[in-house]
Amino acid sequence: MGTSLGMAITRAGGAVRFTDLNREHAELASARVGSSFEGMGDLFVAAVPTTFVGRVILEAFKSNLALNFTDLGSTKTNVQLEVSSFGVSELFCGGHPMAGSERSGPTGARSDLFEGRPWVITPSSKTSGQSLEAVRELVALVGALPVELTPEGHDRAVAEVSHGPQVLASLLASSLNQVDVSHLSIAGQGLRDTTRIAGSSPEVWASILSTNGAQVATFLEPIAEELALIIAALKAGDAEALKAFISRGNAGRDLIPGKHGLSIREYDQISVVLPDRPGQLALLFDIFSELKVNVEDISMEHSLGLPAGLIQLSLQVGHGEKTVQELIVRGWRAFTLAG
Amino acid sequence: MGTSLGMAITRAGGAVRFTDLNREHAELASARVGSSFEGMGDLFVAAVPTTFVGRVILEAFKSNLALNFTDLGSTKTNVQLEVSSFGVSELFCGGHPMAGSERSGPTGARSDLFEGRPWVITPSSKTSGQSLEAVRELVALVGALPVELTPEGHDRAVAEVSHGPQVLASLLASSLNQVDVSHLSIAGQGLRDTTRIAGSSPEVWASILSTNGAQVATFLEPIAEELALIIAALKAGDAEALKAFISRGNAGRDLIPGKHGLSIREYDQISVVLPDRPGQLALLFDIFSELKVNVEDISMEHSLGLPAGLIQLSLQVGHGEKTVQELIVRGWRAFTLAG
Numbered sequence: 001m002g003t004s005l006g007m008a009i010t011r012a013g014g015a016v017r018f019t020d021l022n023r024e025h026a027e028l029a030s031a032r033v034g035s036s037f038e039g040m041g042d043l044f045v046a047a048v049p050t051t052f053v054g055r056v057i058l059e060a061f062k063s064n065l066a067l068n069f070t071d072l073g074s075t076k077t078n079v080q081l082e083v084s085s086f087g088v089s090e091l092f093c094g095g096h097p098m099a100g101s102e103r104s105g106p107t108g109a110r111s112d113l114f115e116g117r118p119w120v121i122t123p124s125s126k127t128s129g130q131s132l133e134a135v136r137e138l139v140a141l142v143g144a145l146p147v148e149l150t151p152e153g154h155d156r157a158v159a160e161v162s163h164g165p166q167v168l169a170s171l172l173a174s175s176l177n178q179v180d181v182s183h184l185s186i187a188g189q190g191l192r193d194t195t196r197i198a199g200s201s202p203e204v205w206a207s208i209l210s211t212n213g214a215q216v217a218t219f220l221e222p223i224a225e226e227l228a229l230i231i232a233a234l235k236a237g238d239a240e241a242l243k244a245f246i247s248r249g250n251a252g253r254d255l256i257p258g259k260h261g262l263s264i265r266e267y268d269q270i271s272v273v274l275p276d277r278p279g280q281l282a283l284l285f286d287i288f289s290e291l292k293v294n295v296e297d298i299s300m301e302h303s304l305g306l307p308a309g310l311i312q313l314s315l316q317v318g319h320g321e322k323t324v325q326e327l328i329v330r331g332w333r334a335f336t337l338a339g
Numbered sequence: 340m341g342t343s344l345g346m347a348i349t350r351a352g353g354a355v356r357f358t359d360l361n362r363e364h365a366e367l368a369s370a371r372v373g374s375s376f377e378g379m380g381d382l383f384v385a386a387v388p389t390t391f392v393g394r395v396i397l398e399a400f401k402s403n404l405a406l407n408f409t410d411l412g413s414t415k416t417n418v419q420l421e422v423s424s425f426g427v428s429e430l431f432c433g434g435h436p437m438a439g440s441e442r443s444g445p446t447g448a449r450s451d452l453f454e455g456r457p458w459v460i461t462p463s464s465k466t467s468g469q470s471l472e473a474v475r476e477l478v479a480l481v482g483a484l485p486v487e488l489t490p491e492g493h494d495r496a497v498a499e500v501s502h503g504p505q506v507l508a509s510l511l512a513s514s515l516n517q518v519d520v521s522h523l524s525i526a527g528q529g530l531r532d533t534t535r536i537a538g539s540s541p542e543v544w545a546s547i548l549s550t551n552g553a554q555v556a557t558f559l560e561p562i563a564e565e566l567a568l569i570i571a572a573l574k575a576g577d578a579e580a581l582k583a584f585i586s587r588g589n590a591g592r593d594l595i596p597g598k599h600g601l602s603i604r605e606y607d608q609i610s611v612v613l614p615d616r617p618g619q620l621a622l623l624f625d626i627f628s629e630l631k632v633n634v635e636d637i638s639m640e641h642s643l644g645l646p647a648g649l650i651q652l653s654l655q656v657g658h659g660e661k662t663v664q665e666l667i668v669r670g671w672r673a674f675t676l677a678g
Contacts, residue, residue, distance in 0.1 A: 153519075158525070162530065172591075175499075177587060177594070180492075190501060192595060205581065205582075226510060227506075235556045246544045253515070255523055
């Protein structure tokens with residue numbers, strides 16, 4: 001992530017110098033980014049795993065590398081505690097770019113990694129205005145969207161929107177190890193979506209979850225309590241309680257912002273049957289081009305052995321019905337979906 | 340679903356007659372399907388909610404409507420019990436087409452609803468060979484994929500692959516009602532995928548979950564126990580236990596069959612940055628056509644306010660690296676993803 005950040009900064013006209021315990025690594029990164037400078041920097045960025053941030057910041061401070069210090073770690077309270085214990089709290093303002101850690105294996109760094117992505121800035125009560133401003137400038141420079149939270153607020157937020165969901169997805173996926181494998185042949189898209197992130201790296205997530213364990217546990221405890229109540233309602237066949245529960249889930253789901261901050265439901269949803277022949281998607285998107293319809297979201301559903309794919313598309317509100325009619329006229333099988 | 344089934348049967352050359360307490364409904368369906376016949380049928384299909392199946396079958400039996408009886412209900416043990424109590428077990432063989440109940444609102448019936456979809460057939464120990472054969476013929480006629488399970492096996496299987504996942508997704512989504520709404524602005528694709536099915540209908544799911552409550556509870560109880568252990572591991576910061584847990588999730592996830600029965604991981608995964616201009620998807624799929632690359636799966640990722648979309652594509656194994664290189668040559672930003 002350090003190299004990507006260097007590329008993003010130099011692309012925006014900034015200057016970057018790399019340091020690394022391994023001098024060759026730093027030279028390689030400098031060569032890729034094509035930038036360096038002498039003297040003290042404005043902002044030092046510790047682009048290392050969260051458990052190393054403290055000591056790297058301390059070394060950089062002792063070596064007078066920069067005026068201000070930040071990091072890119074995925075948890076913030078632990079880092080803040082370490083930095084405070086070194087007595088450099090005023091010069092430090094933590095940060096966490098939300099740049100897709102789930103896909104951890106791109107073959108190379110890329111300068112657009114941060115564009116349009118949230119970047120959480122986590123000043124502590126001791127952070128100086130100057131250090132906060134230095135981090136804000138970095139975030140603006142690379143095109144990220146700043147979200148300011150306290151270190152504790154950040155750790156609670158990622159427990160809620162990322163770490164907690166990871167635990168529940170892994171829990172569900174893990175339970176499939178006890179399932180008769182013939183039962184899995186009737187699995188649909190719901191199980192696939194619900195367990196997708198259960199494919200994540202055990203090493204990465206053991207580190208994240210153990211570092212933010214208290215917050216994740218705090219998020220999961222009421223969920224465990226509600227799960228016990230739901231299990232009781234299931235055993236009792238209590239349809240009213242179960243209906244209220246599914247309704248609460250509807251309401252919670254509607255709180256998640258979609259693309260451009262729109263709520264997920266503010267699109268027309270259509271569904272198109274896609275013959276399993278090469279080039280069908282190209283034909284379909286040629287029609288959308290011709291109709292000047294923008295596809296806001298796309299997903300593909302497939303069950304075991306399905307000969308034809310079923311594609312779900314989100315279009316701008318008001319375009320669904322019309323597009324379906326145009327597709328049917330052209331010989332496609334297409335349907336609008338109820339909200 | 341009854342009208343769709345009628346359309347699928349007549350399309351395949353079969354004859355269909357509709358009956359309904361509301362005579363107009365039956366006449367409307369007959370008119371749409373364009374088929375009817377006189378006298379006793381071979382197979383009566385109760386296309387009604389699971390709680391009405393028993394009495395509908397009994398009425399049909401008393402009226403000599405058909406030689407054999409089946410249903411389309413989403414739970415099977417309850418129906419089997421009712422039918423047994425009426426003394427018509429030999430003539431009854433339950434069924435459950437897995438035809439996307441989650442999208443419950445297509446504007447019209449469609450004859451291809453069952454094509455390539457699993458259809459669980461649930462003979463009881465008392466079902467006659469003739470009744471089982473009649474249901475098998477129906478499933479083959481409409482192009483569905485037969486999966487034979489006992490009524491109890493079916494209810495356990497759907498608890499595992501559908502009803503249990505629904506509860507966990509709704510549980511997570513429900514918990515978002517207690518989250519500071521500013522925290523949701525940093526939500527990524529993981530939370531969206533994990534809660535997608537939490538948007539499902541409370542009425543439909545209250546009925547399903549209360550009817551299959553015992554099996555769903557049996558599936559969820561060990562999950563609740565493991566959740567308690569994971570919360571303890573989180574509080575203890577036990578990285579080893581958490582790593583083993585995420586690994587178990589990896590293994591469970593890999594058991595879910597993908598398209599054509601392939602495991603989900605047996606594809607090359609690539610990622611392409613999509614500029615937020617009309618027609619970009621069409622251009623991209625034109626290139627895939629030209630390269631003769633078949634896209635096996637597609638999904639789109641977007642965070643709050645993301646100006647450019649990130650598309651993830653699954654290609655046949657061996658096509659990923661080559662395709663990425665061709666895309667880069669053509670000026671696209673594309674990446675292969677580590678498995």
